[in-house]
Amino acid sequence: MLEKIDLTKKCSKQEFREAMKQLEPQFAKLQRECQKKKIPIMIVFEGWGAAGKGTLINQLIHPLDPRGFQVFSTQRESEEERLRPFMWRFWTKIPPKGKMHVFDRSWYQKVILEQVDGSLNHMDVTNAYNEIVNFEQNLTVDGTLIIKFFLHISKEEQKKRFDKLESSKETSWRVTKKDWSNHKHYKEILPIMDDMMLHTDTDFAPWTIVEANDNQYALVKVMSHVIRCMQEALGKESILENKKIEWTEPGNINLKNGALAAVDLSKKLTKTEYKKRLKELQDKIRTMHSEMYRERVPVVLAFEGWDAGGKGGAIKRITECMDPRGYEVIPTASPNAVEREYHYLWRFWRKMPKAGHMAIFDRTWYGRVMVERIEGFCTEAEWKRAYNEINKMEQNLVNAGCVVIKFWMHIDKDEQKRRFEERQQNPEKQWKITEEDWRNREKWDQYEEAVDEMLVRTSTANAPWIIVEGNDKLYARIKVLETVVDALEKALKRKS
Secondary structure, rough: OHOOOOOOOOOOHHHHHHHHHHHHHHHHHHHHHHHHHOEEEEEEEEEEOOHHHHHHHHHHHHHOOOEEEEEOOOOOOOOOOOOOOOOOOHHOOOOOOOOOEEEEEEOOOHHHHHEEEEEEEOHHHHHHHHHHHHHHHHHOOOOOOEEEEEOOOHHHHHHHHHHHHOOOOOOOHHOOHHHHHHHHHHHHHHHHHHHHHHEEEEEEEEEEEEEEOHHHHHHHHHHHHHHHHHHHHHOOOOOHHHHHHOOOOOOOEEOOOOOHHHHOOOOOOOHHHHHHHHHHHHHHHHHHHHHHHHOOOEEEEEEEOOOOOHHHHHHHOOOOOHHHHHEEEEEEEOOOOOHHHHOOOOHOOOOOOOOOEEEEEHHHHHHHHOOHHHHOOOOOHHHHHHHHHHHHHHHHHHHHOOEEEEEEEEHHHHHHHHHHHHHHHHOOOHHOOOOOHHHHHOOOOHHHHHHHHHHHHEEEEOOEEEEEEEHHHHHHHHHHHHHHHHHHHHHHHOOO
């Protein structure tokens, strides 16, 4: 791909001045219009060392209102970032609605650099590209405009620029031994760059190759393309309609038809059995929590279920035997004003645990396909595509070594009514019951249909749903603990 690019293209000073007179005011106006329409924009610059990314970014943002953009320079991962899933540090940097984020190198750096270093195998590369495409797809279908540039220069031009940088004391530090090594292996690295663009050039986030031997030509091409993309985004109701993205059904699913109807809610435990098993399991979790920390195994426990289904009680039995410094319980409510400005997965990515820690979600990202679906807080297109988005996010976590366990705490309608009434009559528990709980109960059948579809479409081999028979609280708590112990034992065994 890259070897076929004509790098002799140039722009005269006169042509450059005339072009910028036209382009700069247009660009500034479009920034204001995109802010009004609340369109988030991400502009990504990748390319060869010394291709001019920094200079180009500085020139590109010159006509813009600085309050409306932010520039990020992506370096190698920090120690903190290495303890997180691959895409975590970029999910935390996505723009809110109406803002523009510009990336001087991006999520592609890890894949490029580690392939050059030889530290990624084929499976790692494939997983990384899948995660990147999923990340960009999630954002674009939610309304984000992603514009990606690869700045291409010849080997000869790169050497000339390295020599010029090294000739000045002020800039010599910018050229490293690694840069010269990569320059020496330019021809070997070229196919890696080609492969990266081949696997990540999509309808919703295509690559634009910029012939960057001539800086003026490169800037005119970049600004012209950004303007066209912004005009196109403003001319459509949504990026999804604009790009006509074809969605495929998520693979690797355990298909369970009518999952809830088949659940046996008569299962019980005696208090004697419960106390005995509780002590045994909590002792195991206490020990494995320390091992999990030593072996740097991250864990995500996701709890969903009917109101009064026993989520809080199960979570309490897990956490009361663990070191509180090594876990966090995250209760999930309706998104606040700030959270609504971002992609719906953003607030959950921010809470994902680093290696060796556990995050316990009391209600989760599955609100998208349950309450938001039923109550009309998102469109049908949004909740339908969420199944695929969620499956991919959970696979990202698994790829990063995370143990993901999802519990559906299941009770029948009569048991829920009994627990609601018990809460209302107990002054110490009245805070647990609200008018909203009763209103949700009236939509039981709609929720049951949504839950069945959710369980079928998002129970995957690597992040399966565990349906917990919850009419008997004692039985439910033990099943949850047994599931956690079993999953941690397997994860630690794989590490040993």
